Amino acid sequence: MSTDNNEQPLASGETELNGYWHDNLRLIAICLVIWFVVSFGCGILLVEPLNEFRLGGYKLGFWFAQQGSIYTFVGLVFWYSHKMNQLDKKYRVEEQEGE
C-alpha cells in the first residue's frame, strides 16, 4: 500500500488533507500491527511457547487462537472508529449530514 502523497497539485487544503490521510494511515498501521500480533503472532506462530502458560483451563496460545484474538478484533474496530471520528473533527472533514 503506497500513500502516493504529493503526486499532483491539488487546490486549497491540500496539506491539510494530506495530514488527515497520513494520520489515518498511521492509525491503520497501529491497528493492523495489533491485529497481526494477536492472531498470527500469539495464535499461530508463537502458540507453542505461549501454551506453556495457562489462563484457567486454557493454554494461553490456544486461548488467543480461539477467544482472545476475537475480543481484540472487536476492540480494535471500535477504537479505530472512535479515533477516526476525532480525526474527522480535527481536520474538519466530518460529514455535513448527520446520522
Next chain:
Amino acid sequence: MDELRLYTYIAVFGSFALYFAIAWWARAGSTSEFYAAGGGIGPIQNGMAIGADWMSAASFISMAGLIAFLGYGGSVFLMGWTGGYVLLAMLLAPYMRKHGKFTVPEFIADRYDSKTARIVAVVCLIIASLTYIIGQMKGVGVAFSRFLEVDYGLGLAIGMGVVWVYAVLGGMKGITYTQIAQYCVLIFAYTVPAIFISLQLTGNPIPQLGLGSTLADGSGIYLLDKLDQVVTDLGFKEYTTDNMGGSLNMFAYTMTLMIGTAGLPHVIMRFFTVPSVKAARASAGYALVFIALLYTVAPAVGAMARLNLMETIEPEQGQHLVYEERPQWFKDWENTGLLQFEDKNGDGKVQYTADTKTNEMVKVDRDIMVLANPAIANLPYWVIALVAAGGLAAALSTAAGLLLAISSAISHDLMKGVLTPDLSEKNELLAGRVVMTISILVAGYLGLNPPGFAAGTVALAFGLAAASIFPVLMMGIFSKKISGKGAVAGMCSGIGITMLYVFQHKGIMFVPGTSFLGDMPANWFFGISPNAFGVVGAMVNFAVAFTVTKLTGNASVEIQQLVENFRTPKGGVSKAHEH
C-alpha cells in the same frame, strides 16, 4: 418424537411467518430500496443484518463441528472469519460508502474508469457467490430432512420458496429487516443449547468461561485437559495442539479467510445501506460484536460436543457403548446416513478409535455435531426445535444476501451498466427481480445436484474472493496510480492462478469424496492446502496490477481526484439514492 416434531413445526413455520410479515411490510418500491434499502439503515441494525448475512449454514451448522474434530487447527475459521472485519472496517467499507454506489463492480468501474474491469469483477463475483450459495442450499435441505423428516428435495423447494418471497419482493430493504429478525433467531438458537451444555458439563452458564473451567463432576480436572486425555487415549491427536498441516498452512489459511471475508461482495454491499461514513465505520464494529457472540461460543460448543460424543461411546476407558443400547439420537442420525457403525470385531460394542482398521464409527459427519448436540446432551425438545429454526435462519439469510449480490451484479452492472444503459428504473427493478428468480432456481438446482466438491465450496469461495476482489478494492483506495489495465490484469491472474491451483490438486471437476481438509500431499506449494491458496492469488493480483500499471501508465488525473474525494468523509456523502 411426535412432541418434538410439533415443537419443530411451530418454531420453523412460526419463524417463516415472521419473515413473510416483515417482507410484506418492507417491500421495495425503487431501485435504491431494492439494491441499498434506500441508504437509511442505522449502524446497529446494519450490524445485526451483517451478522445474519455473514453467518451462514457453514458458521451455524458446520463450524463447531469442524472445530470439534480439528481442535486447535479449527482456530483458522475463528480468526479468519472474524479478523476479516478488521480489514473491512479500516481498508474498504468507509471509503466505498463515501463513494456511495449500489454494487461492488460499480465501485470498481468508477475507480478504474473501465467497463472491462466491471465485467471481470462481475464474473469474479458470480463465481465466488455461486460456490458459496450451494453450501447454503445444502444446509437448508439437511435441516429440513433431519428435523421435519421431509424429503431433502422438498425441503430445498420450501426454502427456495421462502427466500423467493422476501428477497424478490423486498430486495435489500426486505432482506435487511428479515436478516435482523433472522439474526435474533439464530443467535438465540445457538447460545441457548450452548448455555445448557456448559452448565451440565462445568456448572458455568457462560460457554466462553465454561470452556476454560473445571468439570462439574467434582474431579477438579479442566474440561480441555480431560478432552485432550480422552482423545489421545483413543489415538487421536491432542485437541488443543493439533495444528492442521503445520504453522505455515494455518497462517496462509487464516490470511486467505480474512482477506476473503473482506472481499465478499454480499457483505460489502451491506455497508451501502447506511446513511454515512461514520455509520459505516460504526456498523463494522457492531457487526463484529454480533458475530463474535457466536464465534466465541462455537469453540465451546465444538469441544463440549466432542467430549459428550466420546464419553457416550466410551464412558470409561476400555468400557464401550453396547450397540443395542445406543441412544435415540444415534439411531436418528444413522437413518440419515451421516453416522455409520460397522461392527468389525463382532462384539456388539462400539469401538471408536483413530485407527481406521479397528475404528467402528466408520462415518461421523462433522456437520451433525451442532444439530445433534442438544439431543446428545438430553436437552428439552423446545431447544432442539429452536436449533432447527436457527439453522434455517442462518442458511436463508445468507442465501438472500448472496442472491441479491448476484442479481444486482447482473441487472445493475451487466445490463444497466454495460449492455442496455437506457434501461428505465422501473424496468431495471423488474429485471432485478427476474434475475433473482432465475438465480434462486439455479441455486436450487445446484443444491439438489451438488457438485462433488460441495463440502469444500464455502471455504473455496473465500479463496476466490481473496484472490480477485479484495486486492483491487484495496489498491483502488490506497493507491491513486493503479490503472484499469492493471486492475483487470490483476483480477484475472489472481483468480486464474487460484483456480488453477485448486483444479490441479483436486481435479477439474473436483472428484467426489475429496475431503477438503484431508491428507496433506507432499507436492503442495510449501505445504499450502488448496483452500488456503487465496492469499497467494492475492499477492499475485497485487504484483501483476502494480507491474502492468508501471508498464502502461498511471490512472488519469480525474481518477486521482476521485480517490482524493472518497478518502475523506467531507464533501457531501452521495446518498445511494441520489445518484
